[in-house]
Amino acid sequence: xxxxxSPGRRWTPAIVTRIERRTPxxxxxxxxxxxxxxxxxxxxxxxxxxPDGYQAQRSYSIASAPGSDELELIVERLDxxxxxxYVHEFVQPGDTIDIRGPIxxxxxxxxxxxxxxxxxxxxxxxxxxxxxxxxxxxxxxGSPMLLLYSARTWDDVICRDELLDIAKLDSALQIMLTLTxxxxxxxxxxxxxxxxxxxxxxxxxxxHIPARTYVCxxxxxxxxxxxxxxxxxxxxxxxxxERYG
Amino acid sequence: xVSRGFFGRRLAPEIAERIPPGQYLERGFPVLTAGPxxxxxxxxxxxxxxxxxxxxxxxxxxxxxxLPITTMTRDIHCVTKWSKLDTEWEGVxxxxxxxxxxxxxxxxxxxxxxxxxxxxxxxxxxxxxxKSMVALRYDGDEIEAKHGGPARLFxxxxxxxxxxxxxxxxxxxxxxxxxxxxxxxxxxxGDPWQEERYAGD
Numbered sequence: 001x002x003x004x005x006s007p008g009r010r011w012t013p014a015i016v017t018r019i020e021r022r023t024p025x026x027x028x029x030x031x032x033x034x035x036x037x038x039x040x041x042x043x044x045x046x047x048x049x050x051p052d053g054y055q056a057q058r059s060y061s062i063a064s065a066p067g068s069d070e071l072e073l074i075v076e077r078l079d080x081x082x083x084x085x086y087v088h089e090f091v092q093p094g095d096t097i098d099i100r101g102p103i104x105x106x107x108x109x110x111x112x113x114x115x116x117x118x119x120x121x122x123x124x125x126x127x128x129x130x131x132x133x134x135x136x137x138x139x140x141x142g143s144p145m146l147l148l149y150s151a152r153t154w155d156d157v158i159c160r161d162e163l164l165d166i167a168k169l170d171s172a173l174q175i176m177l178t179l180t181x182x183x184x185x186x187x188x189x190x191x192x193x194x195x196x197x198x199x200x201x202x203x204x205x206x207x208h209i210p211a212r213t214y215v216c217x218x219x220x221x222x223x224x225x226x227x228x229x230x231x232x233x234x235x236x237x238x239x240x241x242e243r244y245g
Numbered sequence: 246x247v248s249r250g251f252f253g254r255r256l257a258p259e260i261a262e263r264i265p266p267g268q269y270l271e272r273g274f275p276v277l278t279a280g281p282x283x284x285x286x287x288x289x290x291x292x293x294x295x296x297x298x299x300x301x302x303x304x305x306x307x308x309x310x311x312l313p314i315t316t317m318t319r320d321i322h323c324v325t326k327w328s329k330l331d332t333e334w335e336g337v338x339x340x341x342x343x344x345x346x347x348x349x350x351x352x353x354x355x356x357x358x359x360x361x362x363x364x365x366x367x368x369x370x371x372x373x374x375x376k377s378m379v380a381l382r383y384d385g386d387e388i389e390a391k392h393g394g395p396a397r398l399f400x401x402x403x404x405x406x407x408x409x410x411x412x413x414x415x416x417x418x419x420x421x422x423x424x425x426x427x428x429x430x431x432x433x434x435g436d437p438w439q440e441e442r443y444a445g446d
Contacts, residue, residue: 090250105429219276226281
């Protein structure tokens with residue numbers, strides 16, 4: 001535990017190998033970097049430096065599975081942001097970005113945890129949960145897991161096809177989407193914000209009681225989502241949250 | 246190493262000098278918590294000063310509110326990189342809590358503990374001399390639950406994870422014991438101006 005949660009202390013240059021558009025507002029940045037191995041759910045800090053020495057730092061969740069050759073970071077464009085518009089518009093393959101990490105010893109899942117797990121995400125908050133699902137696949141974990149993922153539209157679901165393909169091959173994994181702007185093409189999906197009734201129906205369909213729940217997204221999402229979970233009898237201490245401000 | 250094409254967003258010098266290294270100016274008030282927001286009704290809130298496992302004195306909400314109230318207006322710095330300037334908090338200085346308890350500490354270390362089981366270590370020197378309080382109000386109003394209300398620790402010169410939300414006790418410990426985040430890779434002390442974010446910084 002100690003080693004894997006102590007972040008790499010030094011800033012390390014990472015080379016951008018490719019950039020993939022995930023949704024209209026989200027890209028994946030693939031990086032070649034030598035940092036200590038990550039755990040599923042962790043994040044890294046990135047640092048940008050201007051010609052006069054001015055620097056800006058931000059944290060981004062790791063979406064790649066632990067042990068991947070390349071580190072995948074999910075970056076949502078925030079129009080009024082200082083860093084994400086730059087990453088979206090200027091960063092190209094071959095560029096170098098300073099990285100430090102991995103960081104975080106709480107919002108993590110390891111394949112040795114075999115009890116049922118509920119993952120709840122909105123928007124780019126899916127990033128650390130995608131890492132968990134990829135780690136689950138690679139480690140051949142058969143533990144019951146459900147991803148409840150809220151996005152605006154079908155095309156705003158990050159890594160949608162990959163996630164749905166993983167779930168097709170894995171009978172212990174279920175994915176439920178809830179789309180807040182446009183109807184899903186999958187009849188079983190929901191079409192509203194996550195509330196207590198939606199959580200109740202989700203848990204009934206799933207048929208498991210989560211031993212641990214991970215919730216990630218903006219605080220405006222995480223607060224009502226955790227309230228809905230607690231209203232359905234999920235104990236507060238079993239809920240781990242990661243909030244984007 | 247310069248990031249090609251990056252110039253960044255500059256602040257006026259008088260603002261920039263108040264932002265510690267690696268931080269950015271935030272005008273909103275983001276919420277960062279490891280678990281769900283706790284909702285502690287004031288009538289169920291209690292605060293206990295402890296020496297090791299032994300309680301020295303406990304106060305309920307009404308009793309605590311009769312202690313001297315002090316206002317602190319300070320800049321705050323979250324380890325997730327945002328800083329917020331000129332935040333105004335009212336509460337009871339830890340000095341005044343100690344005076345009311347009539348206790349003389351014999352160790353240099355404390356652990357602040359929250360209703361949700363969260364804890365964090367703060368050296369005693371960093372709590373006394375007007376440096377910290379148990380805050381009861383923010384910006385002229387009661388503290389919202391998501392920001393740690395009804396009462397949170399307020400130690401603004403350290404990263405804000407040290408300012409434990411939903412505080413319920415302050416315990417003197419014989420050693421410097423790591424708390425929740427300090428056990429999970431974060432720095433034992435957490436001085437924003439030294440950028441002490443993670444273990445080893």
